[in-house]
Amino acid sequence: MDESFFLLVLCFLAVIICKLLTRKKTKAHPLPPGPLGYPLLGCLPQMLKNKPTFRWIHKLMQDLNTEIACIRLGSIHVIAVTSPELAREFLKKQDSIFASRPDCMSGKLTSNGYLTAALSPIGDQWKKMRRVLASEVLSMNMHRWLYEKRCEEADHLIRYIYNQIKNPRKNGVVNVRIAAQHYCGNVIRRLVFNKRFFGKGMEDGGPGMEEEEHVAGLFTILSYLYGFSVADYAPWLEIFDFDGYKKFLKNAIENVTKYQDPEIIKRVEMWRKGERKVEEDILDVLINLKDSNFNPLLTIQEIRAQIVEIMIATVDNPSNAIEWAMAELLSTPDILEKAQKELDDVVGRNRLVEESDISSLNFVKACAREAFRLHPIAPFNVPHVSTKDTIVGGYFIPKGSHVLLSRPGLGRNPRVWDDPTSYNPERHIVNASSEVMLVDNDLNMLSFSTGRRGCAGVLLGSTMTTILLARLLQGFTWTELKGQKIDLTESHGDLFMAKPLIAHAAPRLNPHVYMKLLE
Structure with missing residues (x-):
């Protein structure tokens, strides 16, 4: 009894001392x-x-009239930011202090114990995987090497929509969300596994049951990863899974890996047995990486985890931005006409727009960039964790704080953007000679992150986004369904459109362009 009382007193004193120390540190700031x-x-x-x-x-x-706030969840100080000036302080000026990631349930599950580049806390594993992505998977050389695969999937997108037009049952009615999400899924499956479908797919080129489950699993992971689960902030409560996040996340990961892992294991065995001799995709490259002693650089577990991360990082941003862009364009016919005129002037109607045309499509890119600004995929970026106490904007930021940059808060900040809730691509065109980029390194909006933890796939993501929008706009004339107006309502539970965009498509290119794709 005396010993227990003594320990209780010690714990009480420790709490008092910590509070006094914290009060001393925060008195000035x-x-x-x-x-x-x-x-x-x-x-x-x-x-x-x-x-x-x-x-x-x-x-x-909003109620506090502040662009930076501190909400303590469990023992974690969560710092939310809507100010671009403060965002630059966190991710540029003091980037080295905020370059880590949280140690939490959802990040650990998704990265299979922090084996990946984007979700791992700062350390040797992060450096290793980041180096692999930057130099091997997402390098300029790899981007060029995988060019033909991206082209094939861009062609398949046109073929799939054209089939919806020719199908009497569909009569040109297209679910743009499905088309956009599965274009992104098809591209990354081709780049990683050199296959469009895990199963047979549909006769019209649409996704089969396997691909629907795979993509749905990826979006479910994204919705629960750093999704404000109790267990992310109070690890001692993880076992109870009060909000069900752990269960949902584990099921989603299983729905993704049950298609991916057999492909990975089979391919590793093929290389081990000498049945495969030529690298054809990202998976081959990952398997054949060697360390300084010519041993495999990556374990199978690392490959499995990194491929999950590559998948979730690829399907979300481009598909969401382009669904919103198409909805906004259909609601503003004059802007839609201007984007299609640019495509006609640069490319014409006798061939399909290609990646080599991207640098000349400033207005099309501005339409995509404006969708990123106004309609981001997620409310916050992946959390940045402070590795030591510091001061930002006159405020004390304790070690271990989770810093969340608000994507809608930055992109719709009225101090930065005129008429911030209006869709206006022209705002991104500074002058005729400057090229529009989808990334904003000044953090006035957040499409792809910057700094040490910046998105390593900016080139791939920008290319996929631009080609997806350009192909949709160039390949077809889009109109609202008869008697229906485009509903631009944002979902309450996330930032997607509340209802998927469904529109009518008709061919607008010379017939031989489509016939060539059907040969």
């Missing part, structure tokens, strides 16, 4: 404004009560 939380739990009860959490956080910031 306070924490960013935010709600008061409960002992131990912080604002977890409010988080659970106010779903979706990202809308609750943005409402708090």
Whole structure:
């Protein structure tokens, strides 16, 4: 009894000392404004009560009239930011301090124990995998090497939509969300596994059951990864899985890996037995990487985990941006006409737009960039974790804080953007000689992140986004369904369109262009 009482007193004194030390540190520089939380739990009860959490956080910031806020969840200080000036302070000026990632349930599950580049906390494993991505998987040489595969999938996109036009049952009615998401899925499956489909696919070129389940699994992972699970902020509660996030995430990962892992294991065996001798895709490259002693650089577990990460990083951003861009363009016919006129002037109607045309398609890229600004895929970027105490914007940011840059907060910030809720691609064209880029390194908007943790796949993502939009606009005349207006309502639970974009497509190129694809 005496020993237990002594330990209790020690714990109490430790808490008091920590509070005094923290108070001393923060006296000159306070924490960013935010709600008061409960002992131990912080604002977890409010988080659970106010779903979706990202809308609750943005409402708090609006009510507090602040562009930086601190919400304590469990023992974690979550710092939300809507100011581009502060965003640059975090990700550029003090990038070295905020270059780590959280140690949490959803990140650990998705990366199979932090084996990957994007989700691993800073350390040797992150450096190793980041180097692999930058120099081997997403390099300029690899981008050129995989060019033909991307072209084949861009052609397949046109063929698939053309089949919807010729099908009497479809009569040109196209679900743009399905077309966009599965174009992205097809591209990355071709680049990684050298196959469009895991199964047979549909006769019209659409996804089969396997591809639908695969892509649905990828989007489910994305929705629960860093999705404000209780277990991400209170690890001692993970075993109870109060909000079900762990269960949903594990099921989604299983639905993805049950298609990918057999391909990986089979390919490793083929190389081991000498049945495969020529590298054809990213998987071959990963398998054949060697360390300084000519041993395999990556384990099968590392390859499996990194491919999951490559998949989730590829399907989301381009498909969401282009669905929104097409919806906005259909709602503003004059902007749609201008984008298609640019394509006619640069490419014409006797051939399909290609990657070599991208640099000349400034207005088309501006349409995509404006969709990234106004309609980002996720409310926040992947969290950055502070590796030591620091000061940002006059506020104290404790070691271990999770920094979340708000994508809609930056992209719709009225201090930065005139009429921020209007779709206006012209705002991104500075002058006739400057090329529009989809990434914004000044962080006035967040399409692809920057700094040490910046997206290594900017080139691939930008290429896929531009070609997807350009092919849709050049290849077909798009109109609203008869008697239906385009619904630009944003989903309450996420930032997708509340309803998938369904529109009518008709051919607008010379007939021989389509006939060539059907040969």
